[in-house]
Amino acid sequence: MVAVGDSFDSYLSKAKKDAPAAILRQVARACIDINDLVQQGALADIINVQGEVQQKLDILSNDAILDACRDEPTLSGMCSEENESFYPTNKSGKYLLLFDPLDGSSNIDVNVSIGTIFSIVPRPNTKRALTTSDFLQVGTEQVAAGYVIYGPQTILVMTMGDGVHMFTLDVARKCFVCTRHDVKIAADTKEFAINMSNMRHWDAPVRKYVDECLLGAQGIRGKDFNMRWIAAMVTEVHRLLTRGGVFMYPWDRRYPEKAGRLRLLYEANPMSFLIEQAGGASINGYQRIVTIRPSELHQRVSVILGAKNEIDRLAKYHAEAAKPNPLARM
Ligand SMILES: O=P(O)(O)OC[C@H]1O[C@](O)(COP(=O)(O)O)[C@@H](O)[C@@H]1O
Ligand SMILES: [Mg+2]
Ligand SMILES: [Mg+2]
Numbered sequence: 001m002v003a004v005g006d007s008f009d010s011y012l013s014k015a016k017k018d019a020p021a022a023i024l025r026q027v028a029r030a031c032i033d034i035n036d037l038v039q040q041g042a043l044a045d046i047i048n049v050q051g052e053v054q055q056k057l058d059i060l061s062n063d064a065i066l067d068a069c070r071d072e073p074t075l076s077g078m079c080s081e082e083n084e085s086f087y088p089t090n091k092s093g094k095y096l097l098l099f100d101p102l103d104g105s106s107n108i109d110v111n112v113s114i115g116t117i118f119s120i121v122p123r124p125n126t127k128r129a130l131t132t133s134d135f136l137q138v139g140t141e142q143v144a145a146g147y148v149i150y151g152p153q154t155i156l157v158m159t160m161g162d163g164v165h166m167f168t169l170d171v172a173r174k175c176f177v178c179t180r181h182d183v184k185i186a187a188d189t190k191e192f193a194i195n196m197s198n199m200r201h202w203d204a205p206v207r208k209y210v211d212e213c214l215l216g217a218q219g220i221r222g223k224d225f226n227m228r229w230i231a232a233m234v235t236e237v238h239r240l241l242t243r244g245g246v247f248m249y250p251w252d253r254r255y256p257e258k259a260g261r262l263r264l265l266y267e268a269n270p271m272s273f274l275i276e277q278a279g280g281a282s283i284n285g286y287q288r289i290v291t292i293r294p295s296e297l298h299q300r301v302s303v304i305l306g307a308k309n310e311i312d313r314l315a316k317y318h319a320e321a322a323k324p325n326p327l328a329r330m
Contacts, residue, residue, distance in 0.1 A: 104232020113151035115234025139290030145270035205317035
C-alpha cells in the first residue's frame with residue numbers, strides 16, 4: 001500500500017507485475033509538461049514571437065500525451081477526445097489508453113483549475129489488427145484511471161483498483177509525491193454541483209432532487225444545501241474526493257438526441273472508476289455508468305455521481321419516474 005511521502009515512481013514500482021505502470025509513468029511525464037504550458041498561460045504567446053502559429057492548449061496537451069506514449073512498448077493504441085479516430089502504436093502492446101487531454105477548456109482564459117483525464121483498458125485481442133471496437137469496452141474493464149488537476153497545486157489522482165491515491169507535483173524536483181492515500185467520500189453530503197441555468201430543460205427526477213435540496217431545512221431533506229459549479233469535471237470531482245458532495249451533468253432537453261454532455265470513454269468512465277473506488281456511486285440515472293456498453297468512441301452520457309446515499313436517492317427517483325403509470329392502462 002502506498003503511503004504519504006512515497007514518490008509516484010515508487011508506488012508504480014510496487015504495483016502488480018501486470019499493471020500498466022510504464023504507461024502511467026509516461027502519462028505523468030506528459031502531464032508535467034502540460035502543467036508547464038498551463039503555468040505559462042499568455043506568456044507562451046509572448047515567448048513564441050517568431051511568427052509560428054499558436055496552437056490551442058487542448059491541442060498542445062493532446063500532442064504532449066501522444067508524444068510521450070507513442071513509443072511505449074506495452075501500449076497498442078490511444079484514443080483522445082480531440083481526435084476523430086484512434087491512433088495505433090505498438091502491435092504487441094497489451095493496453096489501450098483513452099484520454100481527455102484538457103478538461104474544462106472554458107476555464108483556461110479565466111485562470112480557473114483545469115485538468116487531464118485518463119483511462120487504461122486491456123487490449124482484448126492481440127492476435128489481430130487493432131480496431132475501433134477494441135476501445136468500446138465497459139468501464140468495469142478499466143485497469144487504471146485518473147486525472148491530473150492543474151490548480152493552485154498540480155495533483156495526480158488515480159486508482160488501479162487499489163483505492164484512490166493523490167500525488168502532489170513537487171515542481172522543483174518535477175516529480176509527484178503521495179499526499180493522501182485511500183481517499184474515501186462520505187455517504188452523506190450537504191453540497192451539490194449542477195449547471196442551474198439548464199434547470200428548465202431537466203428531466204423530472206433531477207428537478208425533484210434539486211428542488212428538495214433548494215428547500216433546505218424547510219423541506220423534506222431537513223437540512224440546508226450549498227451549491228457549486230466550476231464548469232470543469234476534473235475540478236468538481238476533485239472537490240468531491242476532498243470534501244464530499246454530488247456532481248451532476250444529466251441529460252437535458254436542449255439536445256434530446258444526445259444522452260448527455262460528457263463523454264463516456266474519456267470522462268465518465270475514468271471518473272466513475274475513481275468515485276466507486278472511493279466508496280461513492282456513479283450512475284446515468286438508471287444504471288452504473290461503468291456497466292454501459294459503448295457503441296461509439298465519442299459517445300456521450302448523462303452523469304450523476306458522488307455521495308452514496310444521495311446517488312441512491314437519485315436512482316430511486318429515476319426508477320419511480322420510469323415505472324409505467326398504472327392509470328394509463330385503465
Ligand atoms: O459549460 P457547461 O455547460 O457548464 O459545461 C461544463 C462541462 O463541460 C466540460 O468542460 C466538458 O469537457 P471539455 O472541456 O473537455 O470539453 C466539463 O468538464 C464540464 O463539466
Ligand atoms: Mg472534458
Ligand atoms: Mg477536453
